[in-house]
Amino acid sequence: MEERLKELRLEALEKVEQAADLKSLNDIRVAYLGKKGPITEVLRGMGKLSAEERPKMGALVNEVRAEITEQIEKKQALLEEEAVQKQLESENIDVTLPGRPVRVGNHHPLTKVIEEMEDLFIGMGYQIAEGPEVEQDYYNFEALNLPKGHPARDMQDTFYITEEILMRTHTSPVQVRTMEKHKGKGPVRIICPGKVYRRDNDDATHSHQFMQIEGLVVDENISMADLKGTLEVFAKNIFGEDREIRLRPSFFPFTEPSVEMDISCKICGGEGCHVCKGTGWIEVLGGGMVHPRVLKMAGFDPEIYTGFAFGIGAERIAMLKYGVDDIRHFYTNDIRFLQQFSVQE
Ligand code: 2NL
DSSP, X not given: OHHHHHHHHHHHHHHHHHOXXXXXXXXXXXXXXXXXXXXXXXXXXXXXXXXXXXXXXXXXXXXXXXXXXXXXXXXXXXXXXXXXXXXXXXXOOOTTSOOOOOOOOOOOHHXXXXXXXXXXXXXXXXXXXXXXXXXXXXXXXXXXXOOXXXXXXXXSOOOBSSSSEEEOSSSHHXXXXXXXXXXXXXXXXXXXXXXXXXXXXXXXXXXXXXXXEEEEEEETTOOHHHHHHHHHHHHHHHHOTTOOEEEEXXXXXXXXXXXXXXXXXXXXXXXOOTTTTXXXXXXXXXXXXXXXXXXXXXXXXXXXXXXXXXXXXXXXXXXXXXXXXXXXXXXXXXXXXXXXXXXXX
């Protein structure tokens, strides 16, 4: 019996030693120490022993059982520790790795120049006014001194929806609507940015849809000098303090007198080059003193009030500012083009 116990001890300890995981270790515990195990069996056979042998054998059984239990517990602690270690390793995070970059987009170049111009005019006390892109003939033409049959209506080919409804060809109708709201009382100081539409064939310098910013000031004693000073501030702010401006006489049905403004060419400094076509000057916008008939139709007394207005093509400004040679780049959404206008500036 003693031999059998010693054998069991060796056998069990070796198996415990070799157990690879917690499950097999538990199987060993059940197999050797469980109710149906060999040690319990030995205990049961103790009844057959003599009174002298019984305590001796009892002590040995307890010793063997204690030793196996102890080794199982040690092994269990070891395997548990190993399992934790393994899990920690698999969940290890290298906090020194660089993060995945969050791709930040950027504003469209047209949005950028428009916001820049808005900021400038807001700083000079103007308000921003908006209005419908689908307009009535009256606000787009009639109220701007372009009655039906006027030859100047042919100057702008128009997308008509019905005989009386059209896609606005400029943002002037917003200005007319704003003047009406003022009910003949100044001052009015607004800029109107927005989409406008013309029946044009698209090419490098024409687009059937483009962005315009118009400005309008109506008050007592507004003169051409105010227009010139305002446009000079605009030109130097947007294109640089080193730029000169000049006004040339022009014609628009809604202003009298009318002017066009040029800025000095930065590429050649006035010498003449391909950008300014040899003149040293680049045309950037049109404007003038609001025609008295336009003031009158919008409810202002032209004997008391005068005003100036101007119209700027946002694409033209962006092309000059950023050196873009084809207006279609603004609308074809080539990401390589658009990404060149990201944060750094
Ligand atoms: C251009 C020229 C211009 C205006 C727009 C205007 C508006 C009202 C009254 C009088 Cl309500 N004038 N706007 C005046 C002169 C020129 O635009 O070449 N734009 C791209």
